[in-house]
Amino acid sequence: MKLPYYPGCTLKKNAKNFEKAAIVAAKHLGIELVELPRWNCCGAVSSLTSDDVMHHVAAIRNLVRVQQMNDDGILDNEYRLVVLCAMCFNVLKRSNILATSNANMLNTINSFMDTEPDYEGTVEVKHFLEILRDDVGFDAIKSKVINPLKGLKVSAYYGCTLLRPREVGIDDPEAPTIMERLIESLGAEPVDNPYKSLCCGSYHTVGSNKEVVARRAYRIIEGARRNGAEAIITSCPLCAFNLDNRQALTEKLYPGFKRMPILYFTQLMALAFGYESEASFDGNFVDPIPLLEEKGLIGMKVQK
Amino acid sequence: MARKKKIENKKMVRIYIMGKEYLVPAGLTIMKAIEYAGYRYIRGAGCRAGFCGACATVYRKLGDYKLYANLACQTTVEDGMYLVQLPFVPANKATYDIEKVKPDENAILQYYPEVARCVSCNTCTKACPQGLEVMDYIQAALRGDIKKTAELSFDCIQCGLCAIRCPAEIAHYHVGQLARRIYGKYMMPKAKHLQERIKEIEAGKFDDEIKKLMKMGVKRLKELYNKREIEGEAVESD
Ligand code: SF4
Ligand code: SF4
Ligand code: FES
Numbered sequence: 001m002k003l004p005y006y007p008g009c010t011l012k013k014n015a016k017n018f019e020k021a022a023i024v025a026a027k028h029l030g031i032e033l034v035e036l037p038r039w040n041c042c043g044a045v046s047s048l049t050s051d052d053v054m055h056h057v058a059a060i061r062n063l064v065r066v067q068q069m070n071d072d073g074i075l076d077n078e079y080r081l082v083v084l085c086a087m088c089f090n091v092l093k094r095s096n097i098l099a100t101s102n103a104n105m106l107n108t109i110n111s112f113m114d115t116e117p118d119y120e121g122t123v124e125v126k127h128f129l130e131i132l133r134d135d136v137g138f139d140a141i142k143s144k145v146i147n148p149l150k151g152l153k154v155s156a157y158y159g160c161t162l163l164r165p166r167e168v169g170i171d172d173p174e175a176p177t178i179m180e181r182l183i184e185s186l187g188a189e190p191v192d193n194p195y196k197s198l199c200c201g202s203y204h205t206v207g208s209n210k211e212v213v214a215r216r217a218y219r220i221i222e223g224a225r226r227n228g229a230e231a232i233i234t235s236c237p238l239c240a241f242n243l244d245n246r247q248a249l250t251e252k253l254y255p256g257f258k259r260m261p262i263l264y265f266t267q268l269m270a271l272a273f274g275y276e277s278e279a280s281f282d283g284n285f286v287d288p289i290p291l292l293e294e295k296g297l298i299g300m301k302v303q304k
Numbered sequence: 305m306a307r308k309k310k311i312e313n314k315k316m317v318r319i320y321i322m323g324k325e326y327l328v329p330a331g332l333t334i335m336k337a338i339e340y341a342g343y344r345y346i347r348g349a350g351c352r353a354g355f356c357g358a359c360a361t362v363y364r365k366l367g368d369y370k371l372y373a374n375l376a377c378q379t380t381v382e383d384g385m386y387l388v389q390l391p392f393v394p395a396n397k398a399t400y401d402i403e404k405v406k407p408d409e410n411a412i413l414q415y416y417p418e419v420a421r422c423v424s425c426n427t428c429t430k431a432c433p434q435g436l437e438v439m440d441y442i443q444a445a446l447r448g449d450i451k452k453t454a455e456l457s458f459d460c461i462q463c464g465l466c467a468i469r470c471p472a473e474i475a476h477y478h479v480g481q482l483a484r485r486i487y488g489k490y491m492m493p494k495a496k497h498l499q500e501r502i503k504e505i506e507a508g509k510f511d512d513e514i515k516k517l518m519k520m521g522v523k524r525l526k527e528l529y530n531k532r533e534i535e536g537e538a539v540e541s542d
């Protein structure tokens with residue numbers, strides 16, 4: 001299966017490990033992720049004002065690229081655009097819904113982008129997790145596991161952008177299970193966290209409010225730990241940064257706090273599929289290697 | 305026949321310079337037409353050959369909503385053109401010591417954080433007289449791809465037309481220049497043969513020949529020059 005893939009800026013910078021692991025994991029499942037030629041930043045935050053058309057141009061331009069890939073024969077009638085970063089996914093899908101449900105707005109965007117073919121509203125924005133659930137299936141994933149992650153207790157962190165607003169979300173916004181099912185299929189043990197969809201503090205992390213984020217990280221991590229979690233997985237580079245890197249500050253605010261590894265779900269997949277080096281654990285702030293070693297999950301069978 | 309050609313040459317077009325109407329001969333460049341109309345360039349002209357980027361011009365055409373941008377020395381006047389010169393574009397250039405810049409993914413954003421404001425409207429690309437993919441090089445800068453920013457902006461002549469049109473108020477050409485400097489200093493493979501040649505020069509390998517040339521008469525010099533072997537030409541003889 002050959003699918004168009006939108007990386008987004010962060011996956012080329014801070015979250016290279018997320019992408020690297022995803023590409024091998026997808027390949028292992030028979031999916032070739034084909035990066036969009038000439039993609040641009042999704043816009044990073046979508047405008048909530050319905051008449052702010054300009055801030056949706058970036059997103060729609062990326063969707064035009066999917067059309068072009070089909071027109072150019074790079075893809076064969078494949079209009080599902082796969083996104084890994086939960087934030088980019090949210091922005092792209094939201095703009096897509098807005099533009100396709102509002103003919104006037106789409107018309108304005110199309111006539112503004114007069115050097116591109118018109119966007120015809122044909123693209124479906126999909127998070128990679130959706131492809132795993134709906135097209136590959138968790139049973140199939142389970143059957144492809146080379147190294148079951150036995151004994152590893154993992155809690156899923158959803159945050160906001162995978163779930164809200166409802167029309168964009170990929171699962172029940174109140175009680176999501178999609179990542180837990182993935183954890184299970186990889187042979188690890190999913191652990192619930194009452195704070196799994198509590199906002200991580202988002203962009204407060206770049207301002208003078210870093211403490212807000214460090215306190216959120218504390219609640220989320222401790223919520224998972226109380227249920228026995230040893231690691232947390234996420235699908236958003238911003239959430240990952242806030243939960244992972246901000247632990248340095250959390251540690252200062254809460255004496256006795258113990259660090260917990262934060263992983264991208266694709267890293268867990270790569271590990272279970274036998275791609276330890278591509279799982280790129282050196283890109284994580286809190287080193288997950290000691291935990292994985294303790295569980296006997298490092299130095300397992302390797303795929304060529 | 306010769307007479308007819310002369311009349312054709314005399315064909316005039318109507319242009320508007322800062323709103324004022326002038327009749328100028330067809331076929332002139334905007335730059336020459338403005339001079340024909342009696343203006344004198346004090347700024348806004350340099351090489352007159354499309355290389356220096358000094359002669360940015362914006363114009364509209366009669367009955368066409370589009371705002372065009374181009375180089376005055378490279379664009380032919382058309383009937384019904386409304387035009388104005390942009391001899392200078394204000395844009396802040398970051399101060400940095402290239403010796404101390406860290407060539408990592410955040411290097412450009414650190415000096416030009418406004419790059420993150422790009423809304424991908426592509427207006428810069430449409431304004432570029434060099435036909436560069438300006439939006440793409442700004443987008444490459446945003447994701448920290450210095451090499452791509454440097455390569456895509458390589459032919460930039462710093463005319464400033466992109467910057468004057470950008471709704472995100474980015475100074476593209478400064479961004480491109482920073483990328484090329486970082487790329488050139490830290491990332492581009494070093495040319496070995498160049499370093500070897502410099503060593504040879506410093507060791508005096510060519511001193512005698514230079515001395516010989518300096519004593520040579522003009523006639524002999526010209527002769528030598530005309531007979532010189534041009535690199536690349538010899539190779540193409542298949
Ligand atoms: S990139 Fe901008 S400054 Fe450079 S040539 Fe194009 S329009 Fe002019
Ligand atoms: S004109 Fe400015 S905002 Fe528009 S694409 Fe170019 S850099 Fe981005
Ligand atoms: S005068 Fe130099 S580019 Fe036009």
